[in-house]
Amino acid sequence: MVLDVPHHCNTSWIRAVGPNLTQEEQLNLTLPRDADGKYEQCSMYSPVDWDLDSIVAYGLNATQKCSNGWVYPAEPPSLLTEFDLVCERTILNDISQSIYMAGLLVGAMLFGVLSDRIGRRPVILICMLLQGVFGLGTAFVPHFYVYIAIRFVVGVAASGIMITVVALGTEWVGISFRPQSVLIAQAAYPIGMMMVAGLSYGIRNWRLLEIAGSAPMFLLFFYIWVLPESARWLVTKGRIEEAKKLLQKAAAINKRSLPEGLLEQLKPEKQTKSGSLLDLFRKKHLRKVTLIMSCAWFADSFVYYGLSLSVTGFGLDIYVTQLAFGAVEFPGRVCLIFLLEWFGRKKVQVAFLMLSGLLCLILAGIPEDQPVAITVLAITGKFTATTAFATSYVYTAELFPTVVRQTGVGLCSTMARVAGILAPLIIPLDRYHRAIPMAVFGSIPLLVSLSCILLPETRGVSLPDDTGKGKTPAEKEKSGEVLREFSKRDSREEEADLEKDN
Secondary structure, three states: OOOOOOOEEOOHHHHHOOOOOOHHHHHHHHOOEOOOOOEOOOEEEOOOOOOHHHHHHHOOOOEEEOOOOEEOOOOOOOHHHHHOOOHHHHHHHHHHHHHHHHHHHHHHHHHHHHHHHHOHHHHHHHHHHHHHHHHHHHHHOOOHHHHHHHHHHHHHHHHHHHHHHHHHHHHOOOHHHHHHHHHHHHOHHHHHHHHHHHHHHHOOOHHHHHHHHHHHHHHHHHHHHHOOOOHHHHHHOOOHHHHHHHHHHHHHHOOOOOOOOOHHHOOOOOOOOOOOOOHHHHOHHHHHHHHHHHHHHHHHHHHHHHHHOOHHHOOOOHHHHHHHHHHHHHHHHHHHHHHHHHHOHHHHHHHHHHHHHHHHHHHHOOOOOOHHHHHHHHHHHHHHHHHHHHHHHHHHHHHOOHHHHHHHHHHHHHHHHHHHHHHHHHHHHHHOOOOHHHHHHHHHHHHHHHHHHHOOOOOOOOOOOOOOOOOOHHHHHHOOOOOOHHHHOOOHHHHHHHHHHO
């Protein structure tokens, strides 16, 4: 919506003394030229009260910034042209991106804690409503500052959906299906990215583009009836009867029968207690996980958005590049399903975070007259950054116990949003040297990847429900402190096999 387009200062003041001037004559008399002989886009000759003959004879020398707006020859309406996001006002676009990221941050903080308190289902439904209403409202804003405010709310809602879907998907499947549950859902994200490329190519009016991108959210109103609550979360809250009904419904939908007596094994927790943000720092093992994964999410987001928001500077067509970015994310998320099972979470997290940093550092050294090489490296970097980010979603949901899972994911997501706020503000540093942004985007994930080596592996380990006694999930598994049969939340097939073995 903010493509860089040709523009120049509005110099219609000269029409008062030369109403018969052609467009070319007007520009030639009122606009200075740059070193390449093109009209300056952000400066003009200072207006004078001379007659036209004097202006033609002596010419104008004093220059100033555009004082009466800008002109965009033969350009369709866009966010840039409607709100004049050019010259010294270009920073407003970067600020709007950062404020949107601030919305993602607030959403992670707010809905992470709220989801652990009121449940996964109501949070997702509330966020969907907010995203639909305010996303559609963006198309009707009269001023750019109103646009920024509404985009902030959209960011809040989008963040709530992203982090809560991870917990709900993770808590409804067994050990062997956790990566599939999260990553298949996330595979829809790059499909949306590719659709954005097609929509924006076909719809050049930014308001219509906003409508086309936001209105489909209302088609999902039927989620009110079909979206289930997390049975595991209900158990931790002592709402056993509701959990039993959901499990029976799940078995019926999957055309399976629950083993006799299985539901009777569900008992309320002896001490039902909600987790809090402080719990993440009270226990040594949770404190280590919280600090390292927060840094990992920060690095994931920093390099991911650094590459995404630099798409216009890679030298090739923006629509093709956007399509390629979406296309490369899809296999990145799908292949991760297998990589996580083959190599484990920790190795994959370290490897792809390190690779994304290295590729950004290589990008910083590629000459700008090599747009194809730059774009190929950027797309490869986007692939590794996407894979690292998606791994963090799976890994984090497995590391934190149920009572603080959403609080933990929300805190990590908050750090990611801090990185998202900073990323658009790093990009303008290229005015000092074009290599600076990519050097910054590459250094941080490279350093953070080394700290991830200290994390425990969670492949094949049962999810913890409470904060434990200072042991990691892996240590609990080894010491035999396994969860009860429901808490494992294995697939119905695994439950049946376990009952048969008993």
